Amino acid sequence: MTGAGTNHSKESLEGGPAIILVRPQLAVNIGMCARAMANFGLSDLRLVSPREGWPRTGALKKGAYAAAAGAVHLLEKAKLYDSVEAAVADLNYLFATTARERGQFKPILTPSEAMPPAAARIAAGERHGILFGPERTGLDNDDIALADAIITFPVNPAYASLNLAQAVLLTGYEWMRATSGDVKPFAPVERSPAASREMALSFFNFLEAELERAGFFRPVTKKPVMQRNLRNMFHRMQLTEQDVRTWWGMIVRLVEGPRADAKKTMAADQSDSDPLE
Template sequence: MPGSGTDRTQTRLEGGPAIILVAPQLAENIGMCARAMANFGLSELRLVAPRDGWPKKGVRSAASGAAYILDGAKLFGSVAEAIADLNLVYATTARDRHQLKPVLTPGAAIDQMASGLAGGSRAGILFGRERNGLTNDEVSLADVAITFQVSPAYASLNLAQAVLLIGYEWFRVSHAAAHPLIVPDAGPLAAKATLLSFIGYVETELAACNYFLPVERKEIMARNLRNVLHRMQLTEQDVRTLRGAITTLVQGRRARVPKARPDAAAAAPPAQDTPK
Protein backbone atom coordinates (compact mmCIF):
# COMPACT_ATOMS: atom_id res chain seq x y z
CA MET A 1 0.00 0.00 0.00
CA PRO A 2 1.48 3.43 -0.95
CA GLY A 3 2.77 5.23 2.13
CA SER A 4 2.06 2.30 4.44
CA GLY A 5 4.45 2.35 7.39
CA THR A 6 5.87 5.75 6.44
CA ASP A 7 6.57 8.11 9.34
CA ARG A 8 6.26 11.64 7.96
CA THR A 9 7.85 13.07 11.10
CA GLN A 10 11.19 11.47 10.27
CA THR A 11 13.90 13.44 8.49
CA ARG A 12 14.50 12.37 4.91
CA LEU A 13 17.71 10.48 4.41
CA GLU A 14 20.06 11.91 1.81
CA GLY A 15 23.44 11.13 0.36
CA GLY A 16 24.98 8.02 -1.13
CA PRO A 17 25.90 7.43 -4.75
CA ALA A 18 24.20 9.21 -7.62
CA ILE A 19 21.69 7.07 -9.49
CA ILE A 20 22.24 7.67 -13.22
CA LEU A 21 19.54 6.51 -15.64
CA VAL A 22 20.79 6.40 -19.23
CA ALA A 23 18.18 7.17 -21.90
CA PRO A 24 15.20 6.00 -19.81
CA GLN A 25 12.01 5.65 -21.81
CA LEU A 26 8.94 5.20 -19.61
CA ALA A 27 7.71 7.79 -17.12
CA GLU A 28 6.47 5.02 -14.84
CA ASN A 29 9.94 3.50 -14.63
CA ILE A 30 11.60 6.80 -13.76
CA GLY A 31 8.99 7.54 -11.11
CA MET A 32 9.32 4.09 -9.56
CA CYS A 33 13.12 4.47 -9.55
CA ALA A 34 12.69 7.68 -7.54
CA ARG A 35 10.42 5.85 -5.13
CA ALA A 36 12.97 3.04 -4.73
CA MET A 37 15.67 5.63 -4.04
CA ALA A 38 13.56 7.29 -1.35
CA ASN A 39 12.94 3.90 0.30
CA PHE A 40 16.64 3.52 0.99
CA GLY A 41 17.91 7.05 1.54
CA LEU A 42 19.30 7.79 -1.92
CA SER A 43 18.59 11.32 -3.08
CA GLU A 44 20.59 12.23 -6.20
CA LEU A 45 19.01 11.29 -9.53
CA ARG A 46 20.74 12.03 -12.83
CA LEU A 47 19.05 11.51 -16.21
CA VAL A 48 21.02 11.12 -19.43
CA ALA A 49 19.06 12.05 -22.55
CA PRO A 50 15.65 10.72 -21.42
CA ARG A 51 13.65 9.53 -24.39
CA ASP A 52 10.86 11.90 -25.46
CA GLY A 53 12.14 14.67 -23.20
CA TRP A 54 11.68 15.68 -19.59
CA PRO A 55 9.57 16.01 -17.47
CA LYS A 56 7.28 13.16 -18.50
CA LYS A 57 3.55 12.90 -17.96
CA GLY A 58 2.71 10.47 -15.18
CA VAL A 59 6.18 10.41 -13.64
CA ARG A 60 5.16 12.13 -10.40
CA SER A 61 2.26 9.80 -9.68
CA ALA A 62 4.55 6.80 -10.21
CA ALA A 63 6.99 8.27 -7.67
CA SER A 64 4.28 8.03 -4.97
CA GLY A 65 5.62 10.57 -2.50
CA ALA A 66 9.18 10.74 -3.82
CA ALA A 67 8.53 13.68 -6.16
CA TYR A 68 11.21 15.67 -4.31
CA ILE A 69 13.79 13.40 -5.93
CA LEU A 70 12.33 14.11 -9.37
CA ASP A 71 12.35 17.84 -8.64
CA GLY A 72 16.07 17.67 -7.92
CA ALA A 73 16.93 15.48 -10.92
CA LYS A 74 19.77 16.73 -13.12
CA LEU A 75 19.75 16.37 -16.92
CA PHE A 76 22.79 15.53 -19.05
CA GLY A 77 23.39 14.99 -22.73
CA SER A 78 25.85 12.12 -22.41
CA VAL A 79 27.22 9.62 -19.93
CA ALA A 80 30.60 11.37 -20.00
CA GLU A 81 28.94 14.62 -18.89
CA ALA A 82 26.90 12.86 -16.20
CA ILE A 83 29.96 11.30 -14.55
CA ALA A 84 32.41 14.18 -15.03
CA ASP A 85 32.46 15.23 -11.36
CA LEU A 86 32.53 11.68 -9.96
CA ASN A 87 35.53 9.67 -8.79
CA LEU A 88 34.00 6.18 -8.78
CA VAL A 89 31.58 4.90 -11.40
CA TYR A 90 29.79 1.56 -11.44
CA ALA A 91 27.84 0.15 -14.41
CA THR A 92 24.99 -2.31 -13.97
CA THR A 93 24.83 -4.97 -16.67
CA ALA A 94 22.95 -8.20 -17.18
CA ARG A 95 25.52 -9.88 -19.40
CA ASP A 96 29.22 -10.53 -19.66
CA ARG A 97 30.77 -7.67 -21.66
CA HIS A 98 34.22 -9.32 -21.88
CA GLN A 99 35.81 -6.10 -20.67
CA LEU A 100 38.89 -5.93 -18.49
CA LYS A 101 37.27 -4.62 -15.33
CA PRO A 102 36.10 -6.11 -12.01
CA VAL A 103 32.60 -7.60 -11.99
CA LEU A 104 30.91 -7.55 -8.57
CA THR A 105 27.56 -8.38 -7.02
CA PRO A 106 25.54 -5.42 -5.69
CA GLY A 107 26.57 -6.20 -2.10
CA ALA A 108 30.28 -6.44 -2.89
CA ALA A 109 30.15 -3.30 -5.02
CA ILE A 110 28.45 -1.26 -2.30
CA ASP A 111 30.91 -2.52 0.32
CA GLN A 112 33.75 -1.32 -1.91
CA MET A 113 31.98 1.95 -2.69
CA ALA A 114 31.46 2.74 1.00
CA SER A 115 35.22 2.70 1.49
CA GLY A 116 35.71 5.20 -1.31
CA LEU A 117 32.95 7.51 -0.08
CA ALA A 118 34.41 7.45 3.42
CA GLY A 119 37.65 8.75 1.91
CA GLY A 120 35.91 11.71 0.29
CA SER A 121 35.25 10.28 -3.18
CA ARG A 122 32.00 10.81 -5.07
CA ALA A 123 30.32 7.82 -6.70
CA GLY A 124 27.61 7.07 -9.22
CA ILE A 125 25.89 3.99 -10.60
CA LEU A 126 24.85 3.69 -14.25
CA PHE A 127 21.60 1.99 -15.23
CA GLY A 128 20.94 1.32 -18.91
CA ARG A 129 17.97 1.53 -21.24
CA GLU A 130 14.90 -0.55 -20.47
CA ARG A 131 15.20 -2.54 -23.69
CA ASN A 132 18.92 -3.13 -24.21
CA GLY A 133 20.86 -1.66 -21.30
CA LEU A 134 24.16 0.19 -21.62
CA THR A 135 26.38 0.14 -24.69
CA ASN A 136 29.86 -1.35 -24.49
CA ASP A 137 31.38 2.12 -24.76
CA GLU A 138 29.23 3.34 -21.85
CA VAL A 139 30.27 0.38 -19.72
CA SER A 140 33.91 1.09 -20.56
CA LEU A 141 33.60 4.47 -18.79
CA ALA A 142 32.95 2.72 -15.47
CA ASP A 143 35.49 1.43 -12.97
CA VAL A 144 33.47 -1.63 -11.97
CA ALA A 145 30.61 -3.64 -13.47
CA ILE A 146 27.73 -4.83 -11.29
CA THR A 147 25.71 -7.93 -12.14
CA PHE A 148 22.64 -9.23 -10.33
CA GLN A 149 22.39 -12.83 -9.21
CA VAL A 150 19.04 -13.92 -10.62
CA SER A 151 17.50 -17.09 -11.98
CA PRO A 152 18.91 -17.83 -15.45
CA ALA A 153 15.45 -19.08 -16.38
CA TYR A 154 14.16 -15.50 -16.09
CA ALA A 155 16.99 -13.03 -15.72
CA SER A 156 15.20 -9.84 -16.79
CA LEU A 157 14.92 -7.11 -14.16
CA ASN A 158 12.75 -4.02 -14.40
CA LEU A 159 14.74 -0.77 -14.18
CA ALA A 160 13.18 0.17 -10.84
CA GLN A 161 13.84 -3.32 -9.48
CA ALA A 162 17.54 -2.93 -10.25
CA VAL A 163 17.61 0.45 -8.48
CA LEU A 164 15.75 -1.07 -5.53
CA LEU A 165 18.31 -3.87 -5.12
CA ILE A 166 21.17 -1.37 -5.19
CA GLY A 167 19.33 0.88 -2.73
CA TYR A 168 18.79 -1.97 -0.30
CA GLU A 169 22.50 -2.82 -0.29
CA TRP A 170 23.38 0.85 0.20
CA PHE A 171 21.05 1.16 3.18
CA ARG A 172 22.40 -2.08 4.66
CA VAL A 173 25.98 -0.82 4.59
CA SER A 174 25.47 2.86 5.38
CA HIS A 175 23.18 2.21 8.35
CA ALA A 176 24.92 -0.78 9.88
CA ALA A 177 25.88 -0.40 13.54
CA ALA A 178 29.49 -0.74 12.56
CA HIS A 179 31.27 -1.79 9.44
CA PRO A 180 34.95 -1.65 8.45
CA LEU A 181 35.89 1.18 6.15
CA ILE A 182 39.23 1.38 4.44
CA VAL A 183 40.02 5.04 4.03
CA PRO A 184 42.47 5.58 1.19
CA ASP A 185 45.50 7.64 2.12
CA ALA A 186 46.77 8.33 -1.39
CA GLY A 187 44.57 11.36 -1.92
CA PRO A 188 41.20 11.70 -3.65
CA LEU A 189 40.49 9.67 -6.75
CA ALA A 190 40.56 11.66 -9.96
CA ALA A 191 37.27 13.13 -11.10
CA LYS A 192 36.02 11.47 -14.27
CA ALA A 193 36.37 14.72 -16.21
CA THR A 194 40.07 14.74 -15.32
CA LEU A 195 40.48 11.06 -16.15
CA LEU A 196 38.61 11.26 -19.46
CA SER A 197 40.70 14.27 -20.48
CA PHE A 198 43.85 12.29 -19.69
CA ILE A 199 42.60 9.25 -21.61
CA GLY A 200 41.86 11.47 -24.61
CA TYR A 201 45.39 12.88 -24.41
CA VAL A 202 46.91 9.38 -24.29
CA GLU A 203 44.80 8.22 -27.24
CA THR A 204 45.82 11.27 -29.29
CA GLU A 205 49.52 10.66 -28.69
CA LEU A 206 49.20 6.95 -29.40
CA ALA A 207 47.37 7.69 -32.64
CA ALA A 208 50.24 9.98 -33.65
CA CYS A 209 52.57 6.99 -33.19
CA ASN A 210 50.34 4.71 -35.31
CA TYR A 211 49.49 2.59 -32.28
CA PHE A 212 45.90 1.89 -33.32
CA LEU A 213 46.66 -0.53 -36.14
CA PRO A 214 45.08 -2.23 -37.92
CA VAL A 215 42.53 0.54 -38.33
CA GLU A 216 39.55 -1.81 -38.07
CA ARG A 217 40.59 -2.72 -34.50
CA LYS A 218 41.03 0.87 -33.32
CA GLU A 219 37.69 1.00 -31.48
CA ILE A 220 38.36 -2.22 -29.56
CA MET A 221 41.95 -1.22 -28.75
CA ALA A 222 40.84 2.20 -27.47
CA ARG A 223 38.12 0.61 -25.33
CA ASN A 224 40.62 -1.85 -23.83
CA LEU A 225 42.94 1.05 -23.01
CA ARG A 226 40.12 2.94 -21.30
CA ASN A 227 39.24 -0.14 -19.26
CA VAL A 228 42.84 -0.52 -18.08
CA LEU A 229 43.08 3.11 -16.99
CA HIS A 230 39.69 3.08 -15.25
CA ARG A 231 40.61 -0.11 -13.42
CA MET A 232 43.74 1.53 -11.97
CA GLN A 233 41.66 3.83 -9.70
CA LEU A 234 43.98 6.77 -10.38
CA THR A 235 44.12 9.70 -7.97
CA GLU A 236 44.37 13.33 -9.07
CA GLN A 237 48.09 13.19 -8.32
CA ASP A 238 48.46 9.95 -10.29
CA VAL A 239 46.95 11.60 -13.36
CA ARG A 240 49.20 14.65 -13.05
CA THR A 241 52.25 12.41 -12.69
CA LEU A 242 51.38 10.21 -15.67
CA ARG A 243 50.46 13.16 -17.87
CA GLY A 244 53.75 14.84 -17.03
CA ALA A 245 55.71 11.65 -17.74
CA ILE A 246 54.00 11.09 -21.09
CA THR A 247 54.45 14.74 -22.08
CA THR A 248 58.16 14.46 -21.31
CA LEU A 249 58.44 11.33 -23.46
CA VAL A 250 56.59 12.98 -26.33
CA GLN A 251 58.67 16.15 -26.20
CA GLY A 252 61.86 14.14 -25.88
CA ARG A 253 60.98 12.05 -28.91
CA ARG A 254 60.26 15.15 -30.98
CA ALA A 255 63.52 16.75 -29.87
CA ARG A 256 65.46 13.71 -31.08
CA VAL A 257 64.03 13.84 -34.59
CA PRO A 258 66.79 15.31 -36.81
CA LYS A 259 65.76 18.49 -38.55
CA ALA A 260 67.02 19.53 -41.97
CA ARG A 261 69.15 22.69 -41.81
CA PRO A 262 67.64 25.60 -43.77
CA ASP A 263 71.00 26.33 -45.38
CA ALA A 264 71.70 22.71 -46.25
CA ALA A 265 70.64 23.11 -49.85
CA ALA A 266 72.72 26.25 -50.31
CA ALA A 267 75.78 24.66 -48.73
CA ALA A 268 75.60 21.54 -50.88
CA PRO A 269 78.18 21.35 -53.70
CA PRO A 270 76.81 22.04 -57.17
CA ALA A 271 75.80 19.00 -59.14
CA GLN A 272 78.39 17.85 -61.68
CA ASP A 273 77.47 17.14 -65.26
CA THR A 274 77.84 13.51 -66.14
CA PRO A 275 80.37 13.04 -68.93
CA LYS A 276 78.81 11.73 -72.10
Protein backbone atom coordinates in the same frame (compact mmCIF):
# COMPACT_ATOMS: atom_id res chain seq x y z
CA MET B 1 0.01 9.74 -3.23
CA THR B 2 2.26 8.52 -0.44
CA GLY B 3 2.59 5.01 0.96
CA ALA B 4 1.53 3.73 4.35
CA GLY B 5 5.15 3.67 5.55
CA THR B 6 5.74 7.38 4.87
CA ASN B 7 6.53 9.40 8.00
CA HIS B 8 7.51 13.02 7.43
CA SER B 9 8.18 13.53 11.15
CA LYS B 10 11.38 11.49 10.82
CA GLU B 11 14.63 12.70 9.29
CA SER B 12 15.06 11.56 5.71
CA LEU B 13 18.39 9.96 4.81
CA GLU B 14 20.33 11.47 1.92
CA GLY B 15 23.56 10.90 0.02
CA GLY B 16 25.00 7.74 -1.46
CA PRO B 17 26.14 7.12 -5.01
CA ALA B 18 24.52 9.01 -7.85
CA ILE B 19 21.86 6.99 -9.67
CA ILE B 20 22.32 7.67 -13.38
CA LEU B 21 19.53 6.52 -15.69
CA VAL B 22 20.91 6.36 -19.22
CA ARG B 23 18.35 6.96 -21.99
CA PRO B 24 15.36 5.78 -19.89
CA GLN B 25 12.38 5.06 -22.09
CA LEU B 26 9.35 5.56 -19.82
CA ALA B 27 8.55 8.47 -17.52
CA VAL B 28 6.74 6.14 -15.14
CA ASN B 29 9.94 4.11 -14.68
CA ILE B 30 11.81 7.28 -13.73
CA GLY B 31 9.17 7.86 -11.06
CA MET B 32 9.50 4.31 -9.74
CA CYS B 33 13.28 4.67 -9.60
CA ALA B 34 12.86 7.82 -7.52
CA ARG B 35 10.64 5.89 -5.13
CA ALA B 36 13.22 3.11 -4.83
CA MET B 37 15.93 5.69 -4.16
CA ALA B 38 13.88 7.35 -1.42
CA ASN B 39 13.31 3.96 0.23
CA PHE B 40 17.04 3.61 0.85
CA GLY B 41 18.30 7.15 1.33
CA LEU B 42 19.72 7.80 -2.14
CA SER B 43 19.23 11.38 -3.26
CA ASP B 44 21.27 12.14 -6.40
CA LEU B 45 19.19 11.30 -9.51
CA ARG B 46 20.69 12.02 -12.92
CA LEU B 47 18.97 11.50 -16.27
CA VAL B 48 20.80 11.11 -19.57
CA SER B 49 18.69 11.83 -22.67
CA PRO B 50 15.31 10.41 -21.57
CA ARG B 51 13.45 9.17 -24.65
CA GLU B 52 10.34 11.19 -23.82
CA GLY B 53 12.28 14.21 -22.61
CA TRP B 54 12.15 15.21 -18.99
CA PRO B 55 8.42 15.30 -18.16
CA ARG B 56 7.86 18.46 -16.16
CA THR B 57 4.38 19.08 -17.61
CA GLY B 58 1.34 17.20 -18.83
CA ALA B 59 0.46 13.52 -18.68
CA LEU B 60 4.08 12.34 -18.59
CA LYS B 61 4.74 14.40 -15.47
CA LYS B 62 1.54 13.11 -13.87
CA GLY B 63 2.56 9.49 -14.53
CA ALA B 64 6.09 9.95 -13.23
CA TYR B 65 4.96 11.79 -10.10
CA ALA B 66 2.26 9.22 -9.33
CA ALA B 67 4.77 6.38 -9.67
CA ALA B 68 7.18 8.19 -7.34
CA ALA B 69 4.58 7.82 -4.55
CA GLY B 70 5.82 10.69 -2.41
CA ALA B 71 9.41 10.84 -3.68
CA VAL B 72 8.65 13.75 -6.00
CA HIS B 73 11.37 15.83 -4.33
CA LEU B 74 13.90 13.60 -6.08
CA LEU B 75 12.20 14.18 -9.43
CA GLU B 76 12.21 17.93 -8.83
CA LYS B 77 15.95 17.88 -8.09
CA ALA B 78 16.89 15.46 -10.90
CA LYS B 79 19.68 16.69 -13.18
CA LEU B 80 19.35 16.32 -16.95
CA TYR B 81 22.35 15.60 -19.23
CA ASP B 82 22.87 15.15 -22.95
CA SER B 83 25.63 12.53 -22.60
CA VAL B 84 26.90 9.93 -20.17
CA GLU B 85 30.31 11.61 -20.16
CA ALA B 86 28.76 14.86 -18.89
CA ALA B 87 26.69 13.02 -16.27
CA VAL B 88 29.72 11.29 -14.73
CA ALA B 89 32.35 14.02 -15.12
CA ASP B 90 32.44 14.93 -11.41
CA LEU B 91 32.61 11.34 -10.13
CA ASN B 92 35.68 9.57 -8.78
CA TYR B 93 34.40 6.02 -9.29
CA LEU B 94 31.73 4.58 -11.54
CA PHE B 95 29.82 1.31 -11.63
CA ALA B 96 27.89 0.04 -14.65
CA THR B 97 25.03 -2.44 -14.25
CA THR B 98 24.51 -5.24 -16.74
CA ALA B 99 22.88 -8.67 -16.88
CA ARG B 100 25.40 -10.14 -19.32
CA GLU B 101 29.16 -10.48 -19.62
CA ARG B 102 30.70 -7.84 -21.88
CA GLY B 103 34.32 -9.01 -22.20
CA GLN B 104 35.75 -5.74 -20.90
CA PHE B 105 37.94 -7.28 -18.19
CA LYS B 106 36.53 -5.18 -15.36
CA PRO B 107 35.84 -6.31 -11.79
CA ILE B 108 32.42 -7.95 -11.64
CA LEU B 109 30.56 -7.51 -8.35
CA THR B 110 27.14 -8.16 -6.89
CA PRO B 111 25.49 -5.20 -5.11
CA SER B 112 26.33 -6.77 -1.75
CA GLU B 113 30.02 -6.88 -2.73
CA ALA B 114 30.10 -3.43 -4.32
CA MET B 115 28.29 -1.27 -1.78
CA PRO B 116 30.40 -1.73 1.42
CA PRO B 117 33.68 -0.47 -0.12
CA ALA B 118 31.75 2.22 -1.98
CA ALA B 119 30.21 3.36 1.31
CA ALA B 120 33.65 3.59 2.92
CA ARG B 121 35.12 5.57 0.04
CA ILE B 122 32.11 7.91 -0.18
CA ALA B 123 32.41 8.52 3.57
CA ALA B 124 36.05 9.47 2.94
CA GLY B 125 34.96 12.15 0.46
CA GLU B 126 34.84 10.42 -2.92
CA ARG B 127 31.88 10.74 -5.28
CA HIS B 128 30.54 7.53 -6.81
CA GLY B 129 27.85 6.76 -9.34
CA ILE B 130 25.98 3.79 -10.81
CA LEU B 131 24.87 3.60 -14.44
CA PHE B 132 21.57 1.94 -15.33
CA GLY B 133 20.73 1.39 -18.97
CA PRO B 134 17.58 1.70 -21.09
CA GLU B 135 14.77 -0.70 -20.21
CA ARG B 136 14.81 -2.67 -23.46
CA THR B 137 18.51 -2.93 -24.33
CA GLY B 138 20.53 -2.04 -21.25
CA LEU B 139 23.78 -0.10 -21.41
CA ASP B 140 25.83 -0.29 -24.58
CA ASN B 141 29.52 -1.22 -24.57
CA ASP B 142 30.68 2.39 -24.86
CA ASP B 143 28.71 3.29 -21.73
CA ILE B 144 30.24 0.37 -19.83
CA ALA B 145 33.72 1.34 -21.02
CA LEU B 146 33.42 4.50 -18.91
CA ALA B 147 32.97 2.48 -15.71
CA ASP B 148 35.56 1.20 -13.24
CA ALA B 149 33.59 -1.95 -12.35
CA ILE B 150 30.45 -3.86 -13.23
CA ILE B 151 27.54 -4.59 -10.93
CA THR B 152 25.40 -7.59 -11.82
CA PHE B 153 22.64 -9.40 -9.96
CA PRO B 154 22.38 -13.04 -8.86
CA VAL B 155 19.17 -13.90 -10.72
CA ASN B 156 17.62 -16.80 -12.59
CA PRO B 157 20.05 -17.31 -15.51
CA ALA B 158 17.15 -18.16 -17.81
CA TYR B 159 15.41 -14.87 -16.97
CA ALA B 160 17.99 -12.27 -15.99
CA SER B 161 16.14 -9.17 -17.17
CA LEU B 162 15.21 -6.81 -14.34
CA ASN B 163 12.83 -3.90 -14.42
CA LEU B 164 14.79 -0.64 -14.18
CA ALA B 165 13.32 0.31 -10.81
CA GLN B 166 13.92 -3.22 -9.48
CA ALA B 167 17.62 -2.91 -10.29
CA VAL B 168 17.79 0.44 -8.51
CA LEU B 169 15.88 -1.04 -5.55
CA LEU B 170 18.22 -4.01 -5.14
CA THR B 171 21.28 -1.78 -5.28
CA GLY B 172 19.73 0.71 -2.87
CA TYR B 173 18.93 -2.07 -0.41
CA GLU B 174 22.56 -3.15 -0.34
CA TRP B 175 23.62 0.49 0.04
CA MET B 176 21.39 0.76 3.12
CA ARG B 177 22.80 -2.46 4.55
CA ALA B 178 26.35 -1.24 3.97
CA THR B 179 25.74 2.08 5.71
CA SER B 180 23.23 1.12 8.41
CA GLY B 181 23.62 -2.64 8.81
CA ASP B 182 20.67 -4.97 9.15
CA VAL B 183 19.10 -2.84 11.88
CA LYS B 184 15.34 -3.33 11.91
CA PRO B 185 13.35 -0.10 11.64
CA PHE B 186 11.13 -1.09 14.56
CA ALA B 187 10.76 -3.82 17.17
CA PRO B 188 7.75 -5.59 18.67
CA VAL B 189 6.22 -3.73 21.58
CA GLU B 190 6.26 -5.89 24.70
CA ARG B 191 2.96 -5.01 26.33
CA SER B 192 3.23 -7.47 29.21
CA PRO B 193 6.16 -9.08 31.03
CA ALA B 194 6.77 -12.79 30.76
CA ALA B 195 4.66 -14.88 33.11
CA SER B 196 6.46 -16.17 36.18
CA ARG B 197 6.72 -19.91 36.62
CA GLU B 198 4.48 -19.61 39.69
CA MET B 199 1.77 -17.89 37.66
CA ALA B 200 2.03 -20.44 34.83
CA LEU B 201 1.86 -23.40 37.22
CA SER B 202 -1.16 -21.93 38.99
CA PHE B 203 -2.89 -21.63 35.63
CA PHE B 204 -1.95 -25.19 34.67
CA ASN B 205 -3.38 -26.51 37.94
CA PHE B 206 -6.62 -24.62 37.38
CA LEU B 207 -6.91 -25.76 33.75
CA GLU B 208 -6.14 -29.39 34.52
CA ALA B 209 -8.63 -29.43 37.39
CA GLU B 210 -11.40 -28.21 35.08
CA LEU B 211 -10.38 -30.69 32.37
CA GLU B 212 -10.39 -33.48 34.93
CA ARG B 213 -13.88 -32.48 36.05
CA ALA B 214 -15.06 -32.53 32.41
CA GLY B 215 -13.59 -36.01 31.84
CA PHE B 216 -10.88 -34.90 29.42
CA PHE B 217 -8.08 -37.11 30.77
CA ARG B 218 -9.18 -40.47 29.43
CA PRO B 219 -7.95 -43.13 29.66
CA VAL B 220 -6.64 -42.36 33.12
CA THR B 221 -3.33 -44.11 32.40
CA LYS B 222 -2.51 -41.43 29.79
CA LYS B 223 -3.20 -38.50 32.12
CA PRO B 224 0.49 -37.79 32.98
CA VAL B 225 1.48 -37.73 29.29
CA MET B 226 -1.50 -35.56 28.37
CA GLN B 227 -0.66 -33.12 31.16
CA ARG B 228 2.95 -32.84 30.01
CA ASN B 229 1.86 -32.30 26.41
CA LEU B 230 -0.54 -29.54 27.44
CA ARG B 231 2.06 -27.79 29.56
CA ASN B 232 4.69 -28.00 26.83
CA MET B 233 2.22 -26.59 24.33
CA PHE B 234 1.71 -23.52 26.51
CA HIS B 235 5.43 -23.21 27.26
CA ARG B 236 6.12 -23.02 23.52
CA MET B 237 3.90 -19.93 23.43
CA GLN B 238 6.26 -18.14 25.85
CA LEU B 239 3.31 -16.94 27.89
CA THR B 240 3.16 -13.37 29.16
CA GLU B 241 1.24 -12.34 32.25
CA GLN B 242 -1.51 -10.94 30.03
CA ASP B 243 -1.66 -14.22 28.09
CA VAL B 244 -2.25 -16.18 31.30
CA ARG B 245 -4.95 -13.77 32.49
CA THR B 246 -6.68 -13.97 29.10
CA TRP B 247 -6.59 -17.78 28.97
CA TRP B 248 -7.79 -18.01 32.57
CA GLY B 249 -10.70 -15.66 31.91
CA MET B 250 -11.71 -17.52 28.74
CA ILE B 251 -11.83 -20.86 30.55
CA VAL B 252 -13.80 -19.42 33.49
CA ARG B 253 -16.44 -18.13 31.11
CA LEU B 254 -16.63 -21.46 29.28
CA VAL B 255 -17.02 -23.30 32.60
CA GLU B 256 -19.40 -20.90 34.34
CA GLY B 257 -21.31 -19.69 31.28
CA PRO B 258 -22.24 -16.10 30.40
CA ARG B 259 -22.22 -13.37 33.03
CA ALA B 260 -25.58 -12.07 34.22
CA ASP B 261 -25.32 -8.89 32.12
CA ALA B 262 -24.38 -10.95 29.07
CA LYS B 263 -27.45 -13.16 29.58
CA LYS B 264 -29.68 -10.07 29.61
CA THR B 265 -28.09 -8.82 26.40
CA MET B 266 -28.54 -12.22 24.73
CA ALA B 267 -32.18 -12.36 25.82
CA ALA B 268 -32.80 -8.86 24.44
CA ASP B 269 -31.17 -9.74 21.13
CA GLN B 270 -33.31 -12.86 20.82
CA SER B 271 -36.45 -10.85 21.62
CA ASP B 272 -35.62 -8.25 18.98
CA SER B 273 -35.29 -10.96 16.35
CA ASP B 274 -38.50 -12.80 17.27
CA PRO B 275 -40.59 -12.92 14.05
CA LEU B 276 -43.85 -13.25 16.05
CA GLU B 277 -43.55 -9.82 17.66
